Amino acid sequence: MTSSNTTWVIKLGGALLNSPQSVQALFATLATMTDTRFVVVHGGGSLVDRWLHDAGFATAKHQGLRISPAEQMPYIVGALAGCANKQLMGAAIANGLEPAGLSLYEAGVNAQQKLKALGRVGECSQGARSAIPALLEVGKLPVVSSVGFDEQGQWFNVNADEAAAAIAKQLDGELIFMTDVEAVLDKSAQPLHQLSAEQIDELIAQGVISGGMEVKVKTSLLAAQHLRRGVYISSWQKPENLVALLNGEHVGTQITM
Ligand SMILES: Nc1ncnc2c1ncn2[C@@H]1O[C@H](COP(=O)(O)OP(=O)(O)O)[C@@H](O)[C@H]1O
Ligand SMILES: CC(=O)N[C@@H](CCC(=O)OP(=O)(O)O)C(=O)O
Numbered sequence: 292m293t294s295s296n297t298t299w300v301i302k303l304g305g306a307l308l309n310s311p312q313s314v315q316a317l318f319a320t321l322a323t324m325t326d327t328r329f330v331v332v333h334g335g336g337s338l339v340d341r342w343l344h345d346a347g348f349a350t351a352k353h354q355g356l357r358i359s360p361a362e363q364m365p366y367i368v369g370a371l372a373g374c375a376n377k378q379l380m381g382a383a384i385a386n387g388l389e390p391a392g393l394s395l396y397e398a399g400v401n402a403q404q405k406l407k408a409l410g411r412v413g414e415c416s417q418g419a420r421s422a423i424p425a426l427l428e429v430g431k432l433p434v435v436s437s438v439g440f441d442e443q444g445q446w447f448n449v450n451a452d453e454a455a456a457a458i459a460k461q462l463d464g465e466l467i468f469m470t471d472v473e474a475v476l477d478k479s480a481q482p483l484h485q486l487s488a489e490q491i492d493e494l495i496a497q498g499v500i501s502g503g504m505e506v507k508v509k510t511s512l513l514a515a516q517h518l519r520r521g522v523y524i525s526s527w528q529k530p531e532n533l534v535a536l537l538n539g540e541h542v543g544t545q546i547t548m
Pocket of ligand 2: 303304305306333334335336337339355356357367371412413437448449450451452503
């Protein structure tokens with residue numbers, strides 16, 4: 292059951308940034324829900340792809356996570372915490388909202404190296420005090436990139452789905468992933484309205500769920516188990532789905548415990 296104090300963590304997939312109209316429509320929708328506390332966490336994978344390519348780097352992913360050599364980090368951080376974050380802030384401002392652009396550090400989430408072979412890919416842990424409650428209290432809209440820091444101040448590239456889940460966990464909030472597909476699809480490309488742990492294992496093993504969606508469903512399942520509530524995957528192409536979800540309607544895919 293949600294209350295007016297519930298915080299809704301909305302993760303926006305990076306492909307959204309390629310569609311300025313959809314960005315505007317999404318923030319216009321958020322702006323209509325004045326009584327709801329939102330935290331936006333965003334990706335920017337396609338922007339990172341472009342910046343790395345333009346800088347002459349090759350890039351590769353392992354199970355949906357970008358292998359992030361130290362020398363590529365200035366481009367990755369620039370694309371995510373700089374360009375993507377500020378583009379979304381601009382759309383929020385244009386729709387009458389008051390965004391506050393943050394990295395994971397200010398949001399109270401720390402990062403540390405996930406796996407040596409992945410370079411500077413971070414995984415989340417409990418961090419310093421979060422600025423988010425105070426920002427929400429004064430009516431700001433936190434817009435959080437998935438750039439994280441460890442206690443030595445070293446920067447990390449965190450998958451944005453994992454970043455959103457860590458923030459939802461910290462705020463005990465609701466979690467919605469807005470991506471570029473309306474739902475997780477089955478092997479006949481039909482939307483799955485609900486997904487359990489067993490189905491997720493099976494669909495990944497069959498190769499029906501792969502790439503970025505593999506990270507998303509695995510992260511959603513862990514988050515649902517931790518938060519003890521369902522987590523949703525829906526499309527940013529349909530901002531009205533956000534309104535429906537907040538009203539307790541069932542759209543997209545619900546990942547259950
Ligand atoms: N079973 C599936 N159902 C839907 N999308 C899937 C599936 N398996 C893989 N995908 C891919 O996952 C993509 C979404 O993941 P990703 O690109 O990481 O999104 P985001 O940037 O929003 O986090 C889809 O565009 C689709 O290409
Ligand atoms: C470690 C890792 O994979 N980081 C991601 C961070 C951005 C992200 O997750 O963006 P989307 O939500 O648009 O996919 C990356 O470099 O692409």
